[in-house]
Amino acid sequence: MIQVVAETGSTNADLIARLNEGERVAEGHWLIADRQTSGRGRQGRDWFDGSGNFMGSTVIHLTPQDPAPHTLSLAVGLAVYEAVRPFGPAAASLMLKWPNDLLLNGGKLCGILLERVNDTIVAGVGVNLNSAPELPNRETIALSKFGPAPDRDIFASSLAKALDTELERWRTYGLPALIRRWEAVGTPRGTLLSVHEPDGSLIEGQFAGLDVEGTLQLRLEDGSTRAIHAGDVFLV
Numbered sequence: 552m553i554q555v556v557a558e559t560g561s562t563n564a565d566l567i568a569r570l571n572e573g574e575r576v577a578e579g580h581w582l583i584a585d586r587q588t589s590g591r592g593r594q595g596r597d598w599f600d601g602s603g604n605f606m607g608s609t610v611i612h613l614t615p616q617d618p619a620p621h622t623l624s625l626a627v628g629l630a631v632y633e634a635v636r637p638f639g640p641a642a643a644s645l646m647l648k649w650p651n652d653l654l655l656n657g658g659k660l661c662g663i664l665l666e667r668v669n670d671t672i673v674a675g676v677g678v679n680l681n682s683a684p685e686l687p688n689r690e691t692i693a694l695s696k697f698g699p700a701p702d703r704d705i706f707a708s709s710l711a712k713a714l715d716t717e718l719e720r721w722r723t724y725g726l727p728a729l730i731r732r733w734e735a736v737g738t739p740r741g742t743l744l745s746v747h748e749p750d751g752s753l754i755e756g757q758f759a760g761l762d763v764e765g766t767l768q769l770r771l772e773d774g775s776t777r778a779i780h781a782g783d784v785f786l787v
Contacts, residue, residue, distance in 0.1 A: 553581045553707055560589035562608035563666055563675040570668045576610045578718075581711055583607035583703075603681030604693075605706055611672040611718065618726050620672060622765045624651045624665055625733045626721045627674050630714040631661050632736055634706065635678065640697040647737040649767045649784055657786065658683070658692030674714075680706060689785065730761050737761075743787035744769060746779055755787060 559565055562582045569576055584606050613620055628647050639645055639655060646654045653661035660683075664675040679693035681700040694700055721729055738744070742758045746769060756769040759776055767779040 552577065552579050553583060553704075553711060555583045555585065555704075557584075558586040558588065559584045561587055561675075562606060563664060563673050564589070566608050566610055566673045567666060567668055570610070570671055570673070576671075578610055578612050579711065579715060581607050581609045581707065583707055601679065601682040601684065601693075603695075603700055603703060605676065605678040605680055605703055605710070607707060607710075608673055608675040609711070609714065611674060613670045613672065617722055618729070619764060620667065622726055622729060623672055623674065623721070624663060625729055625761075625765050626717045627651070627663050627665070627676070627714065628653065629729075629732060629736070630710065630717040631663065631676060631678065633713040633717070634710040635660065635694070637709070638680075638694055638701040638706065643697065645736070647733060648786070649738065649761070649779075650781075652784075653678075654786075655692050655694070658690040659686075660692055660694070676710065678706070678710075726763065726765065730763070730765055733765075734760060738786075745785045745787050747783040747785070748779075749781055 562584050566576060566582055587606050611623060628651055631653050632645065632647055635653065636645060643656050648654050651663035652659055661676065661678045666673045679691065680703060681693060681695050683691035683693040738758045740758055740760055743755065744758050745753060745755045747753055754769065756771045759768040759770040762768055762778065769777045769779050771777055
């Protein structure tokens with residue numbers, strides 16, 4: 552159920568187009584590209600196209616019994632965490648950062664983009680296996696910094712299995728278990744964060760965990776807690 556193409560604009564865009572044309576893409580089907588020419592990240596940013604990296608997308612079909620769709624960003628993040636963990640150095644710090652980044656020794660290793668088409672979520676994942684982009688406002692890192700880069704196809708298989716497992720847990724045990732597991736490997740409580748909100752404002756505070764809906768809780772200097780539903784989150 553893993554389809555590989557040599558080159559495409561965007562694996563997310565390709566799956567969205569297939570869904571819009573009426574194709575019933577099976578859950579668990581992955582579309583992976585050796586090269587992307589128009590990859591996209593959150594808020595329309597370019598998605599880095601590095602040779603030897605993982606660039607792929609899959610679909611998740613929602614049902615009325617499923618937890619809230621926005622919490623899939625946490626489940627997909629956990630799946631990427633579990634897929635990366637065996638390939639990372641034992642002494643390195645691997646940590647999820649809300650809403651959808653995976654950090655290795657403080658550098659961004661992975662990005663996740665979720666897009667919705669009717670009752671289907673298209674989940675795009677990019678992981679720096681071999682090389683990392685240079686970004687002006689954040690540190691990045693690749694697994695190759697610690698040794699030979701993992702084989703892309705082996706990693707793809709590991710990620711597909713990990714996401715299958717996380718989706719089963721998400722549907723079976725619901726949000727309380729998901730949030731507990733995310734917080735166990737996510738940003739430690741008390742970590743200083745800065746949040747660039749969609750309206751351009753900047754706020755800082757301490758990470759105070761996730762609420763019952765998976766929303767980031769930021770403790771401000773005056774002791775109050777603010778719910779963060781969207782924005783770019785940075786470690787201070």
